[in-house]
Amino acid sequence: MAYIDHSPKVLSGEMSTMDFICTTIESKLDYALEKNPDTRWIYDLQVATWCSIRDAKKNGKKVIAFGGPVPVDLIYAFGCQPYYLDQLPLSLAPTTAVASKYIDLCERYTNQSMCALDKIELGVLLADEYGITPDAFVYSTVPCDSSRIAYPNMQKIWNVPTFTIDTPFRRDERGLRYLAKQTLEFIEFMEELTGTKLDWDKFKETMEVANKTNELLVKCADLRKHTPCPLPGTLCISNACMSGQAADPAMVDFLEKQLETGQMIIDMGLAACPNGEKYRMMFHQNMLWTDPKTYGYLEREYGAVCIMDALGHFWGNYYENMDDKDDCVRILAKKMMDFPMIHGAAGPVDYYRDRIKYLMDNFNINVSVFFGHIGCKHTWASTKILSEYIFENWGIPTLNLDVDCIDGRYKGPDEIRKSIGEYLENVVRL
Amino acid sequence: MDYRKLFDCSIPGESVSAWRAEGKKALGVVCCHVPHEILHAANILPVRLRATGCEDYAEGEVWMSSFSCSFAKSILQFFIEGRYDLDGLICSDGCMQAARIYDNWKWISEKPEAKKQFNYEIGVPRKSSPTTKEFYKEELFDLISEMEKQSGEKVTDEKLIESIELYNESRRLVKKVLELQKEKHPVLTGTEALSLMISSTNMPVEEYIELLRAFLADVTNRKPITDYRARLMLIGSAMDDPNWVKVIEAKGGLFVADTLCHGTMYFGNEMEYDKSDIIGSIADYYLNRLVCPRMIDNRDALHEYILNTAKEYQVDGLVYQKMQNCECWGGENVFLEGELKEVGIPLLNLDREQKMANVGQLEVRAEAFVEMIEKEG
Numbered sequence: 001m002a003y004i005d006h007s008p009k010v011l012s013g014e015m016s017t018m019d020f021i022c023t024t025i026e027s028k029l030d031y032a033l034e035k036n037p038d039t040r041w042i043y044d045l046q047v048a049t050w051c052s053i054r055d056a057k058k059n060g061k062k063v064i065a066f067g068g069p070v071p072v073d074l075i076y077a078f079g080c081q082p083y084y085l086d087q088l089p090l091s092l093a094p095t096t097a098v099a100s101k102y103i104d105l106c107e108r109y110t111n112q113s114m115c116a117l118d119k120i121e122l123g124v125l126l127a128d129e130y131g132i133t134p135d136a137f138v139y140s141t142v143p144c145d146s147s148r149i150a151y152p153n154m155q156k157i158w159n160v161p162t163f164t165i166d167t168p169f170r171r172d173e174r175g176l177r178y179l180a181k182q183t184l185e186f187i188e189f190m191e192e193l194t195g196t197k198l199d200w201d202k203f204k205e206t207m208e209v210a211n212k213t214n215e216l217l218v219k220c221a222d223l224r225k226h227t228p229c230p231l232p233g234t235l236c237i238s239n240a241c242m243s244g245q246a247a248d249p250a251m252v253d254f255l256e257k258q259l260e261t262g263q264m265i266i267d268m269g270l271a272a273c274p275n276g277e278k279y280r281m282m283f284h285q286n287m288l289w290t291d292p293k294t295y296g297y298l299e300r301e302y303g304a305v306c307i308m309d310a311l312g313h314f315w316g317n318y319y320e321n322m323d324d325k326d327d328c329v330r331i332l333a334k335k336m337m338d339f340p341m342i343h344g345a346a347g348p349v350d351y352y353r354d355r356i357k358y359l360m361d362n363f364n365i366n367v368s369v370f371f372g373h374i375g376c377k378h379t380w381a382s383t384k385i386l387s388e389y390i391f392e393n394w395g396i397p398t399l400n401l402d403v404d405c406i407d408g409r410y411k412g413p414d415e416i417r418k419s420i421g422e423y424l425e426n427v428v429r430l
Numbered sequence: 431m432d433y434r435k436l437f438d439c440s441i442p443g444e445s446v447s448a449w450r451a452e453g454k455k456a457l458g459v460v461c462c463h464v465p466h467e468i469l470h471a472a473n474i475l476p477v478r479l480r481a482t483g484c485e486d487y488a489e490g491e492v493w494m495s496s497f498s499c500s501f502a503k504s505i506l507q508f509f510i511e512g513r514y515d516l517d518g519l520i521c522s523d524g525c526m527q528a529a530r531i532y533d534n535w536k537w538i539s540e541k542p543e544a545k546k547q548f549n550y551e552i553g554v555p556r557k558s559s560p561t562t563k564e565f566y567k568e569e570l571f572d573l574i575s576e577m578e579k580q581s582g583e584k585v586t587d588e589k590l591i592e593s594i595e596l597y598n599e600s601r602r603l604v605k606k607v608l609e610l611q612k613e614k615h616p617v618l619t620g621t622e623a624l625s626l627m628i629s630s631t632n633m634p635v636e637e638y639i640e641l642l643r644a645f646l647a648d649v650t651n652r653k654p655i656t657d658y659r660a661r662l663m664l665i666g667s668a669m670d671d672p673n674w675v676k677v678i679e680a681k682g683g684l685f686v687a688d689t690l691c692h693g694t695m696y697f698g699n700e701m702e703y704d705k706s707d708i709i710g711s712i713a714d715y716y717l718n719r720l721v722c723p724r725m726i727d728n729r730d731a732l733h734e735y736i737l738n739t740a741k742e743y744q745v746d747g748l749v750y751q752k753m754q755n756c757e758c759w760g761g762e763n764v765f766l767e768g769e770l771k772e773v774g775i776p777l778l779n780l781d782r783e784q785k786m787a788n789v790g791q792l793e794v795r796a797e798a799f800v801e802m803i804e805k806e807g
Contacts, residue, residue, distance in 0.1 A: 109767070111752060111760030113497075122764070141556035141726055145526050148556065149761035152726050156765065164726055166562050169523045169553040178565045185561065346526070348551065349533040372497075377755055378526035380495040381502070385537045402497070 007098050016131025017124050020098070021091045022050050041257040048250035049087070054132065056081035062194065063132060065158075067121070067151050068140030069339035070165055071183050071332040073210050075138075076247040077203035078190045083134060084245060089120035089406045093289035096408035102127060103407055110149070115375030116406035118150035125157050136193050137162045138186070143341040146375060163189040169347045171337050179333035180326075200325075207319040207328065210247040216255035217242060218316040223262040224307050227364050228271035229280065230262040233295035233306030237287060240312025240340050271305075278303035279424055281367040282359050284310045284352075284386055284398075285379060287405035288371065291413040298417065302424050307363045309371075310355045311379075312340045349382045353389050360394050367428055368398040369420065373405040399423045431644035435633070437625040439482045439672060441508065442515035443632025449475045455517040455580055460505065460531050461524030462691050462721045463554040465712050467597055467701075468570065469520075470635060471589040472577035477516060478631040480670035480692065481505045485785045493534045494527075499755040500784035501668045502527040509535050517580075518548030520573075525724055525758045550576055557727045558717040566713045574709075590708045596635050598700040603642040604630075608694060611686040612743055615654035620664065620685020621676040627693050628670055658684035659804040663745040665689045665736060665762075667753035667782075674782065677789055678749065678796040682804065687743040689736055695721045724758050733766055740775050747776040747803040754783055776803050 004027050009015035015023075029043035056063045062080045066072065075082040092099045102123030103116055109126070110119065124130055137160055139151040155162045165182050168175040187198055217239060224231055235258060242251055271277050281298075283306050288294055298304040317335045321327040337343065344352040359365065368390050370383050380402075387398035401419050404410035435445075450456050456475040459466070469476040481487075481504030489510045490503035508514055509531075521532035529551070536549040552569045555562035574585045604627060610616055611623060618626070626645070630638045659682030664675065670692045675685055688694050698719040703711035717725075720732055740748060748770060752759050763779070770777050778799040780792065 109761065109763040111755075111757060113755045114757055114760050122761075126764075142526075145724075145757035146760075148726055149723065149757055152729050153761055153764040156729070164557055166555045166557050166565075168555075168565065169529065169551070174565070174568060175553075178561070181561050348529070349537070374497050377495075377497045377499070377757070378530055380497040381493075381527060381530035382533060383495055384493045385534060388537075400495075 007095050010098050010129070011101055013127070013129065016129050017088060017092065018050075018054050018131030021088075022047075022054050025050060041254055045250050045254035049245065049248065050091075052250075053081055053083045057132075062135035064136045064138055065134035066138040067147055068143050068165075069167055069336035069342050070138045070140055071186055071336065072245065073206050073247040073332060073335070074183075074187060074190060074198070074203070076209075077198060077206040078194050078196070079202070080135075080190075080194065082245065083132070084241070085121050086117055086241065088124065089117040090241065090289045092120060093406045093408070094291070096290065099290075099406055100409060113375070113377070114149065115144060115146035115373070116404055117375065118146040120406060122150040122154055125154050134158065134160055136160055138165070140165045140167045140336070142167045142346040144346065144376065144378060161189070161193055165336070167336065167342060167346065171343070171347060171351055175337065176330060176333050179336050180329045183329050183332045203328070204322050206247045207322055209249050209252065211318050213242070213246045213248075213251045213255060214316040214318060216252065216259060217246070217314050220255060220258050220262065221308065221314060223259065223266075225363050226266055227280070228273060228277035229305045229307050230265035230271060231258070232272040232299060233281075234292045236283075236306055236309055236312055237289065237292060237295075239314070240287075240309065246335075273299040273303045273305050275300065276303050277305060278430070279367045279428065280305065280307045280363065280365050281369055282306075282308055282310065282356070282363065282365040284356070284368070284370040284383075285372045285376065287311075287373050288403060288416070289405050290403075290408035291416070294413050294417055297413075298420060302421055304367065304420070304424055307365060308359050310344050310352065310359060313355060313359060314338070314340065315343070345376070345379045349385050352379075352382060352386065356386060356390065357393070360390065365394075366396065366430055367424065368396045369423075370398055370400045372400065372402055374402050374410065375404065375406075397427065399427070431640065433641045433644040433648065436629050436641050436645055437622060438632065439625055439628050439670075440632075441480065441482060441513060442477075443629070445633035445637055446475065446477055447515045449634060450515060450517070456515070457548065457580075458514055458516045458519045460519070460521040461528045462696060462719075463522040463524055463716055464520050464552060464573070465570065465716055466635070467590060467593040467712060468573055468585065469577055470593040470596070471585045472574070472581045473583050474577055474581050475634055477514070478692075478696070479505050479514070480628065480631060481508050481784060482628065482670045483673075484508060487784065493538070494530060497755060498530070499527040499667075499753050501670075501753055501756070502531050504784045505531050506534055510538065516547075518550070521549075521551045522554045523551070524554065525756075527755070548580060555717060556725050558725065563710065563713050563717060566717060567709050570709050570713060587705070587708050590712070591703065591705070594701050594703055594708075594712075596639065600630065600635050600639050600642065601697045601700050603639060603646065604694075604697045606646055607642065608687075610649060613654070615656050616684070616686060617649055617652035617654055619655060619676075619679055620662070620683075620688070621672045621679055623685070624669070624675055624688070624690070624693055625672045627696065628672065630696075655684060658682060660684070660746040660800045661686050661744055663687040663689075663736075663740050663743065663748045664693075664751065665748060666751040667756040667759040668692060669751060671784075671786070673786060674751075674792075677792050681793060681796040682800045683747075683749075683796060685749075687739050687745060689720075689732070689739070691721050695719075722758055723762060729762075729765075733762075733769055736766065737769060737773060737775075740770075741773070745775065746805060747778060747799060749778045749780060749799070751780045751782050754781055
């Protein structure tokens with residue numbers, strides 16, 4: 001079955017973004033099944049995630065839209081369907097015309113400098129083209145200033161029950177207690193919304209799934225420490241979003257398959273770079289959703305693989321005492337602190353540096369690239385600290401490269417590939 | 431008493447230097463959520479940081495990139511240049527750019543070759559609730575301990591009350607000055623009003639109060655302004671440069687009201703306090719005071735305030751200036767534009783940078799706007 005491009009229908013307003021994304025990925029899955037069935041695991045997760053949001057109400061589930069770090073595991077435990085809003089711009093980004101439609105609409109009201117993820121999330125709502133209205137909205141005061149502007153506007157437009165969480169700048173015991181307290185308040189909110197008390201046995205099931213996916217995410221990351229790296233850079237960007245849905249059972253299959261594939265590649269003596277690995281790149285940011293093919297290009301043409309990125313890298317947080325409510329709530333709070341984009345970028349730069357230190361010390365990195373999304377201004381405002389830190393401690397210079405990870409009009413793939421390629425060939429000394 | 435100092439926005443102000451010359455400490459404060467009352471109670475001079483007149487922030491940009499807000503970059507620039515006469519920096523995470531001023535300056539000032547100085551950051555919740563207040567209170571208790579260490583003076587409830595009363599007096603007096611702008615023929619231009627409020631960052635609150643009193647005593651001797659063409663209100667990003675306001679006023683506009691964090695909002699209403707929980711009162715005040723859209727739960731109140739103020743001061747048009755890369759003030763038009771339209775208040779949107787760039791363009795747009803909204807007679 002041929003892949004069908006539905007973007008004209010979205011551009012004309014005939015099709016909602018939800019239907020567009022679902023039809024597109026279903027079509028990609030069909031195509032993969034016909035041409036390369038071994039890759040179906042990559043599409044299975046996307047189909048499962050998106051279609052479960054689309055069909056949630058039909059299946060008697062409430063849809064909870066969320067942005068930033070929130071206790072997502074609880075949403076699953078209440079039998080509701082989370083809708084991680086960042087998935088929307090990430091899924092639209094490769095189709096520049098569609099992404100542009102919503103970005104341009106949003107810019108009629110907001111700064112051009114606002115993060116394009118938020119521009120799309122707000123823009124789609126301004127166009128009334130989500131294709132689904134959530135039953136509730138939960139958001140946090142970070143990851144950034146852009147989201148903190150977009151979400152209250154969205155709250156007002158959606159006008160559905162909303163819960164907000166204030167994420168502290170500190171990642172210590174006080175910050176943890178603060179988030180734990182708000183988590184308890186969130187449980188009350190969900191109980192009122194759903195009309196049911198939190199079923200601890202059901203939460204335990206959710207915790208088991210979350211523990212499993214956490215373990216798998218960590219193992220997949222650890223696999224990348226291997227030289228040569230067995231897994232391609234594109235999987236870093238897909239894994240980066242997953243901690244937000246870590247209690248989704250569909251993730252277990254995906255991550256198990258990823259781990260199995262990676263291990264198989266190692267066992268076979270192969271690697272992500274088909275012609276030999278030369279450059280092991282750490283990206284401080286890593287979000288080229290407009291053109292994931294760039295990763296394959298760099299691996300193929302330069303033997304350069306993105307080993308890990310400092311924003312998407314993930315520490316596993318595990319529920320250990322599942323009968324101890326206080327302990328579980330603390331883990332939920334810890335997970336919010338360790339959410340990608342939060343752990344490194346949203347507080348004092350010291351946390352970002354700590355993450356980079358871990359990656360530099362453990363992943364055998366020889367190239368440092370700040371592959372920075374222009375909308376992420378607070379991470380850009382830390383670039384010199386980070387590049388000095390890396391140079392002082394590991395003697396490696398850093399390439400600062402600006403991209404718009406969502407709006408492909410900012411910089412095309414050829415320019416990006418050339419910038420990195422020239423840097424590798426002319427500056428990097430191994 | 432000569433109150434001309436109220437219109438002096440130079441950095442550093444002579445009073446700050448004089449304060450330090452007495453062996454007392456002066457600390458730079460970024461943003462509006464570090465309670466000055468606490469520093470004052472510790473006998474430390476809080477100096478709200480600005481970068482008025484910064485025309486070149488190249489070094490700041492090296493650290494913070496071209497994708498950062500130029501107000502933040504300019505403050506960093508002044509730090510790097512040694513322009514401030516201070517003993518250190520206290521930052522709150524007002525916005526994420528403000529927080530990065532702290533990160534970058536801390537990194538730079540902790541280099542082995544740098545002169546050691548005090549750097550401190552407090553967290554300020556971005557919503558107001560009993561839970562967030564408790565968190566903020568803990569941050570404030572820490573701040574008190576740090577200030578006591580810095581000054582060697584104990585911060586007591588009595589001292590805090592005394593400080594609150596002083597700052598309340600300055601708030602009352604500024605409010606009296608701003609009331610004058612309601613007149614059909616005010617005695618202050620918007621440029622002067624902004625300077626008068628900004629100058630508070632240049633001196634101890636006691637001195638500021640004296641100057642304000644002297645100014646108010648002399649108000650009747652000031653010449654009313656009769657030759658303006660339109661009454662304007664200014665909202666938006668951090669604005670610490672009266673010269674920018676002057677460009678628009680030179681085209682016939684007269685700013686009679688604002689919602690600037692270096693202007694009216696910085697002063698806000700008086701702080702009410704409960705003697706049995708002074709820190710709780712301070713936390714309440716700073717979490718609920720309307721300053722800017724950094725808080726996620728103040729948007730409706732902020733818009734209501736803008737609309738009410740515009741009516742109260744009988745403004746003919748509203749100027750919404752947004753600093754490039756200032757996201758906090760970047761999204762108000764989703765609702766505000768429509769709300770203003772409903773009550774018939776025209777809106778001029780302007781993007782700007784900290785330095786006085788594109789003055790010619792600003793003049794053209796200001797002139798066109800004033801011409802569009804001016805009322806005959």
